[in-house]
Amino acid sequence: MSVNEAIEWVENRNPGEKEFHQAVREVFESLEPVIKKHPEYSKQKILYRIAEPERAITFRVPWEDDNGNVNINKGFRVEFNSAIGPYKGGLRFHSSVNMSILKFLGFEQILKNSLTTLPMGGGKGGSDFDPKGKSDSEVRRFCVSFMSELFRHIGPNTDVPAGDIGVGGREIGFLYGQYKKLTNRFESVLTGKNFNWGGSLIRPEATGYGCVYFCTEMLKTKGDSFKGKTVSISGSGNVAQYAAEKAIQLGAKVITLSDSDGTIHVPSGLTKQNWDFVMELKNVKRGRIEECTDAFDCEFHKNEKPWKFDADIALPCATQNEIDGKDAKMLLNNGCIAVAEGANMPSTPEAINAYLAAKIFFGPAKAANAGGVATSGLEMAQNHVGLSWSREEVDKQLHNIMVNIHSSCINASKKYGFEGNYAAGANIAGFIKVADSMIDQGIW
Helix, strand or coil, rough: CCHHHHHHHHHHHHHCCCHHHHHHHHHCCCCCCHHHHHHHHHHCCCCHCCCCCEEEEEEEEEEEEECEEEEEHHHHHHEEEECCCEEEEEECCCCCCCCHHHHHHHHHHHHHHHCCCCCCEEEEECCCCCCCCCCCHHHHHHHHHHHHHHHHHCCCEEEEEEEEECHHHHHHHHHHHHHHHHCCCCCCCCCCCCCHCCCCCCCCCCHHHHHHHHHHHHHHHCCCCCCCEEEEEEEECCHHHHHHHHHHCCCCCEEEEEEECCCEEEECCCCCCHHHCCCCCCHHCCCCCHHHHHCCCCCEEEEEEEEECCCCEEECCCCCEEECHHHHHHHHHCCCCCCEECCCCCCCHHHHHHHHHHHEECCCCCHHCCCCHHHHHHCCCCCCCCHCCHHHHHHHCCCCCCCHHHHHHHHHHHHHCCCCHHHHHHHHHHHHHHHHHHHHCCCC
């Protein structure tokens, strides 16, 4: 079994699923020395098995809008791999959601969850429903219909979904309420819950904080830090908000945020007051980033990405493939020394090649983005023992997990001939744990 044969098999078996193909190719190409050193992986066809979901569920989601019109969306849950624990991964509600995107996210989730060292398998789900512009009542009716099918397939020891793009605290609340009504059970079946009924402190902040913690560890290897650095961040949702907060706390100057309409540029850097305004705008008023120009001194660049501005550190926190080869070259020309991915697969293969060729720090999503699912795992642990840990305790554990993920990437990259390549290190470290577990459990 060669790596190229396995890639070809996956692509032929899943025609047209370009995002999934991209994710598989990026991982498999870094596994060549691992497969050569471990012939048991070839014998057991681990590459083939790990790229095939254990289960993929699709279903219709009918719901009624405020005008009494019946709408129909597609619902999905890809239960990818349970070798090291119950399926774990978010639900995404966005018009772009399809099986290819969810399979790429679920496949990445297998390795990301493995890197946390917590007992969580990989999965992902969602719908092509877009909450943007919908009333709370419409979102609630959709969530009730969605969970009326999904509840059959999930459970605290089977599959534990969380939030993702389009699924925040509001949606998790509606989904959990319907699950509880249908099952008559109060249990740890969703994470990202409100703290009052089983959620974890630091969970909203976790992905953004974790991304900054991972980038901090990369910078430390050269005796550097965030202090005094200029930082470009894409997105203005949950991940971007808290990545910005943590970067500012560490003494950095955050100069950009964005949404699908464009980018704001704040040359002097976001202040605490600016950040507070963005939090209310996006989380309460559900407004657009352009509205920041009416509240504080910034420029709005319509339909532009953040990467054209001079910055030391880039934190892409929006969506997949948002940095292409051209954007990466722009970042490098503008003095970027580190990229840490807060979103899932935000850099194209061409962009990653440009980072690696320039020998800048590159923290891939499955490592740098793992803080969210790590804290979801901590939420599950708290639910299982019936305790709520303090903010300080959860943040301490999150920080330790990100430090350990960084060490795992470093050690794996050195062992298999990719020293300094965090992308290869993350792929290898995450893969080996899952592959060995699959072999231990036989052919299934």
